[in-house]
Amino acid sequence: MKISIVGSGYVGLVTGACLAKLGNSVVLIDVIEEKIQRINSRRPTVFEPGLDAVLSEAVGKGALRATADFSDGIGTTELTFICVGTPSRDDGSQDLTQVAGAAESIGSVLKEKSDYHSVVTKSTVVPGTTLKTVGPIVERASGKRAGVDFGLGMNPEFLKEGDAVNDFFRPDRVVIGAVDAKTRERLSELYSPLGVPVFHTDCTTAEMIKYSSNIFLAARVALVNELGNVSKALGIDVREVAKAVGMDRRIGPLFLKAGAGFGGSCFRKDASALSRKARELGVSTPIIDSVLMQNDAQPLRLVELLEGKLKIKGKRIAVLGLSFKPNSDDVRDAPSLKVVDALAVRGAYVVAYDPVASDNFRKLRPDIEYAKSARSAVNSSDAVVIVTEWEEFSDPMLYGTKPVIDGRGITKTENYEGVCW
Numbered sequence: 001m002k003i004s005i006v007g008s009g010y011v012g013l014v015t016g017a018c019l020a021k022l023g024n025s026v027v028l029i030d031v032i033e034e035k036i037q038r039i040n041s042r043r044p045t046v047f048e049p050g051l052d053a054v055l056s057e058a059v060g061k062g063a064l065r066a067t068a069d070f071s072d073g074i075g076t077t078e079l080t081f082i083c084v085g086t087p088s089r090d091d092g093s094q095d096l097t098q099v100a101g102a103a104e105s106i107g108s109v110l111k112e113k114s115d116y117h118s119v120v121t122k123s124t125v126v127p128g129t130t131l132k133t134v135g136p137i138v139e140r141a142s143g144k145r146a147g148v149d150f151g152l153g154m155n156p157e158f159l160k161e162g163d164a165v166n167d168f169f170r171p172d173r174v175v176i177g178a179v180d181a182k183t184r185e186r187l188s189e190l191y192s193p194l195g196v197p198v199f200h201t202d203c204t205t206a207e208m209i210k211y212s213s214n215i216f217l218a219a220r221v222a223l224v225n226e227l228g229n230v231s232k233a234l235g236i237d238v239r240e241v242a243k244a245v246g247m248d249r250r251i252g253p254l255f256l257k258a259g260a261g262f263g264g265s266c267f268r269k270d271a272s273a274l275s276r277k278a279r280e281l282g283v284s285t286p287i288i289d290s291v292l293m294q295n296d297a298q299p300l301r302l303v304e305l306l307e308g309k310l311k312i313k314g315k316r317i318a319v320l321g322l323s324f325k326p327n328s329d330d331v332r333d334a335p336s337l338k339v340v341d342a343l344a345v346r347g348a349y350v351v352a353y354d355p356v357a358s359d360n361f362r363k364l365r366p367d368i369e370y371a372k373s374a375r376s377a378v379n380s381s382d383a384v385v386i387v388t389e390w391e392e393f394s395d396p397m398l399y400g401t402k403p404v405i406d407g408r409g410i411t412k413t414e415n416y417e418g419v420c421w
C-alpha cells in the first residue's frame with residue numbers, strides 16, 4: 001500500500017520504517033528539514049533499538065523516503081497517518097495545534113486529488129477529536145465530505161519506547177476505528193501480515209481505548225509505588241510483595257515494579273488531558289488526579305532518602321540515568337528532571353550521566369555538569385542517585401563505598417538505600 005505519515009517523531013518514524021519493512025511504500029512528512037535529511041540519509045532521529053537497521057534497509061531499497069512537501073507526500077499515496085505531537089498546555093489540557101495544522105495541510109492537498117484518500121489519526125487525541133476536529137478541518141480545506149469523498153479513521157498507537165520496533169511487529173492487538181468501510185478495509189489489510197487480534201470500533205471509542213490503556217498502566221505504577229513507600233516504612237521489600245501479588249491471575253505480574261515514578265511523553269500528558277476533558281463534561285476524576293499527584297512526589301523521595309545519608313548542600317551528586325526509561329533517549333517528563341531540580345534547590349552540584357540521553361537533557365537543563373561515563377560521574381562525586389535502570393549501572397564495583405540511592409533496584413552496594421525497599 002502507498003502510505004504517507006505526517007510527523008516523523010518516535011511514532012511516525014518507527015511506524016513508517018516498520019510498514020516499509022512489511023512491503024509498503026512509505027513517505028514520511030515533517031516540518032523540520034534536519035529530520036528529513038537525517039531520515040533520507042538512513043540516520044534515525046530518535047534512539048530506538050533495532051530502528052537503524054529497519055530504517056536503513058527501507059531507505060536503501062527505496063521503500064521509504066522523507067519530505068517536507070505535502071503535495072508530494074499526500075498526493076502520491078492512498079492513506080495518511082497523522083502522527084504529530086499532542087502536548088499538554090499549561091493547564092493540562094491537550095494542545096491540538098499540530099493535529100489541526102496537519103489536517104489543514106492534508107485537506108489542501110486532497111482538494112486537488114481525485115482518488116479516494118483515507119486520513120487516519122494515530123496521535124493520541126482526546127475522545128471526539130477525529131470526528132469533531134480532524135474531519136471538519138480536512139473537509140473545510142478540501143471542500144470534500146468525510147466518509148463520502150475521503151475516508152476517516154482512528155488507529156491508536158500502543159508502542160513502548162525502548163522496544164518500539166518489537167511492539168510494532170508483535171502488538172497485543174490493533175485497534176481500528178473508521179467512519180467508512182474503505183478506510184476500515186485498508187487498515188485491516190495493512191495490519192493483516194502481523195496476524196494479531198484486530199479490534200474494530202468507532203473513532204471516538206478507539207480514542208478512549210488509548211487513554212484508558214495508558215491511564216490504567218500509570219495507575220498501576222502509582223499504586224505499586226505507594227505500596228512500596230508504605231512497605232519501606234514497615235521494613236518490608238516491596239519487590240517481594242509485588243512478586244506474590246502479581247501471581248494472582250486477576251492482577252498479573254506486569255507494571256508492578258516500584259521505583260522512582262513513571263515518565264515519558266505519554267502517561268502524564270494523557271492522564272492530565274483526560275482529566276481536563278472530564279472536568280469540561282462535569283465529571284470528576286479523583287483517581288486519575290491522585291495518580292498524577294503520587295507520581296509527581298515519587299522522584300523526590302530519592303532526594304529525601306539521600307538527605308538522610310548526608311548533608312546535600314555543597315556536595316557533588318552523581319545522577320545516573322536521565323532518559324525516562326532504559327533503551328531510550330527520551331527525556332520528556334522524566335523523573336530525572338525532578339531529581340536534578342530538587343538536588344539543585346538543596347544546593348548540590350549535579351554531575352549527570354546517561355549513555356544516550358545527555359544531549360536531549362542538556363537542552364532542558366544546560367547548567368549542570370555532564371560526565372562522559374558512569375565511572376567518571378561516580379568517581380568525582382560524594383554520592384550517587386540512580387534514576388534509570390540502564391544495565392551498565394548494575395555493577396556494584398562501580399560505586400565502592402559511596403552512598404547510593406537506587407530508584408530502580410538495579411544494583412546492591414555496600415552503602416545502599418533503595419527507594420521502596
Ligand SMILES: NC(=O)c1ccc[n+]([C@@H]2O[C@H](COP(=O)([O-])OP(=O)(O)OC[C@H]3O[C@@H](n4cnc5c(N)ncnc54)[C@H](O)[C@@H]3O)[C@@H](O)[C@H]2O)c1
Binds near residue numbers: 011102
Ligand atoms: N512516543 C511514544 O511512546 C508514543 C506512544 C504512543 C502514542 N504516542 C502519541 O503519538 C503522537 C506522536 O508522538 P511522538 O512521541 O512521535 O511525538 P514527536 O514529538 O516525537 O514527533 C512529532 C513530529 O511531528 C512533527 N510535526 C509537528 N507538526 C507537524 C505538521 N503540521 N506537519 C508535519 N509534521 C509535523 C514534528 O516536527 C515531530 O517530528 C502523540 O500524540 C503521542 O501521544 C506516542
